[in-house]
Amino acid sequence: MGVSKKKSGEIRGDLIPGLPEELAMECLVRVPFEFHSSMKSVCSSWRSLISDRSFNRERRSFGKAESLLCFVQPLNSPSPVNSPMMEGDVNEKKKEEEGESQTQQQQQQQQQPRVTGTPLYGLSVYNATRDTWHRVAIPERIPLFCECVAIQDAGKVLLIGGWDPETLQPVRDVFVLDFFAGEGSGRRWSRGKPMSAARSFFACAAVGSTKVYVAGGHDDQKNALRSAEVYDVEKDEWSILPPMAEGRDECHGFSTAKDFGFCVLSGYGTETQGQFRSDAEIYDPITNSWSIIENVWPFPDLSPRGRTAAAAESTGGFRGCKLWCFVDSERQSQPRWEIEDDSMKWKVAMETIRLPVTTMTSVFAGSLSGQAVAMIGGGGEESGTMMVKTTAEKNGGKWSHVNTPCSFSSLPFSYSSIFV
Structure with missing residues (x-):
């Protein structure tokens, strides 16, 4: 449990009557974020729990954070x-x-x-x-x-x-x-x-x-x-x-x-x-x-x-930045490169991600939860649409469209x- 002892002592047995605290917590972390403010009005124990930042860590540990x-x-x-x-x-x-x-x-x-x-x-x-x-x-x-x-x-x-x-x-x-x-x-x-x-x-x-x-x-x-x-x-x-x-x-x-x-x-x-x-x-x-x-x-x-973004978190002893570099389909670029400073302490590593657009299209790209995202503008079928690239798949993953209201x-x- 990620909730502090001080908090757990205050809320133990009161989260959901008749349920063990651990099971009650599993229920509460599944409630969508948009309803959290309303949940605070239910009772003092819920208010105390949801107001504590450890509740967000619990949602993340259960895989329920949005x-x-x-x-x-x-x-x-x-x-x-x-x-x-x-x-x-x-x-x-x-x-x-x-x-x-x-x-x-x-x-x-x-x-x-x-x-x-x-x-x-x-x-x-x-x-x-x-x-x-x-x-x-x-x-x-x-x-x-x-x-x-x-x-x-x-x-x-x-x-x-x-x-x-x-x-x-x-x-x-x-x-x-x-x-x-x-x-x-x-x-x-x-x-x-x-x-x-x-x-x-x-x-x-x-x-x-x-x-x-x-x-x-x-x-x-x-x-x-x-x-x-x-x-x-x-x-x-x-x-x-x-x-x-x-x-x-x-x-x-x-x-x-x-x-x-x-x-x-x-x-x-x-x-x-x-x-x-x-x-x-x-x-x-x-x-x-x-x-x-x-x-x-x-x-x-x-x-x-809008053309570079932090890649997935680095592991091991890497010291520096691992970045994605988003390039248009017509721009020539290396697939990846890595540069050190003179002291050999810091590195910047770039990995190229190809956008499914030409250089005539305006783009803003970034990252979200380990995936590449891009907003497309400037004409064409993709104009005004956000796309997400699934990076876990073979051959560099694929782009999928996200429904973007006008x-x-x-x-x-x-x-x-x-x-x-």
């Missing part, structure tokens, strides 16, 4: 059929339309990436276990292009940085969604302590059970940043890290296997926008320093964002996955 894919995406429709609009969205939409011309002028002056109007962004959730979609209600408008990262042990999803929806300036904001707290919907939003620097299009990854690392991106003048910092989700504190060797805008972040390191892949400098670097930098928390790994990213014309079909900017 796998969620959370992603930040522009809203296709002002009022999705299966989800109410966030409060205030109607008025804000009118303001956006009236201020569209002014917004475009500001973008040109600030040399920011071109955005048509000021779209609304939302947090969408695909429940892969139950094959359902929904959009999480948020008390305020989230920043455009914010990074989405999950802390599994804490049961939290964070939205970090991005652009202010009205000024289109980078922000320091941190929004925290706690899946295991709160009443009503069973979910609760709060504001975390802001980053020390405003940034967008930066590398971000959860490392260990409580830490989130960020590095690079760009500031309000579109300067590529070298700065890095780390957030402790339990303490709600940011700590400054040594800067990277190079400024990296539009870089991608990953946690390393073992040693709680942080890898920042590719990106480009201030004077070389759109020319993606071939190297990566890895932060070592033991030495509090960065090291460079050369010749990791072979595509100078292609962003690693209101959830736009390509996401960032994503994370969590078990609940």
Whole structure:
């Protein structure tokens, strides 16, 4: 049993009258997550049990936890059929339309990436276990292009940085969604302590059970940043890290296997926008320093964002990152490659996954529960559809289509996955 002795002493014999605690637990862990908030109202013992994070570990140990894919995406429709609009969205939409011309002028002056109007962004959730979609209600408008990262042990999803929806300036904001707290919907939003620097299009990854690392991106003048910092989700504190060797805008972040390191892949400098670097930098928390790994990213014309994802967890003594590299069916690439840094301590290993689309199609790819996932856009039969690749089968597995409602079909900017 994963429930603490303190908790078990409080709930023993009270979970389901007439059933042994072990059997009652086997029953309760099978209840779908959407009903957990209602279960808390049944009795004090159920409230105590479900509010404890060990209950989620029990669900995982029994194989009953649900796998969620959370992603930040522009809203296709002002009022999705299966989800109410966030409060205030109607008025804000009118303001956006009236201020569209002014917004475009500001973008040109600030040399920011071109955005048509000021779209609304939302947090969408695909429940892969139950094959359902929904959009999480948020008390305020989230920043455009914010990074989405999950802390599994804490049961939290964070939205970090991005652009202010009205000024289109980078922000320091941190929004925290706690899946295991709160009443009503069973979910609760709060504001975390802001980053020390405003940034967008930066590398971000959860490392260990409580830490989130960020590095690079760009500031309000579109300067590529070298700065890095780390957030402790339990303490709600940011700590400054040594800067990277190079400024990296539009870089991608990953946690390393073992040693709680942080890898920042590719990106480009201030004077070389759109020319993606071939190297990566890895932060070592033991030495509090960065090291460079050369010749990791072979595509100078292609962003690693939405084209790379963490592969299945590494075993043995591998130290570094094992990543999937998603390539179009027409792009030439090695099936796999592995590069070490000069110290021979860190490695980045890439395995190619072929997408069933051409280079003319826009794609956002990632991973979910050990499987590759991809959202397809830009025309064709697969447009607006999410696909899942089963990796356990022979010959590299196969792609299968996921039913994607129209209101959830736009390509996401960032994503994370969590078990609940």
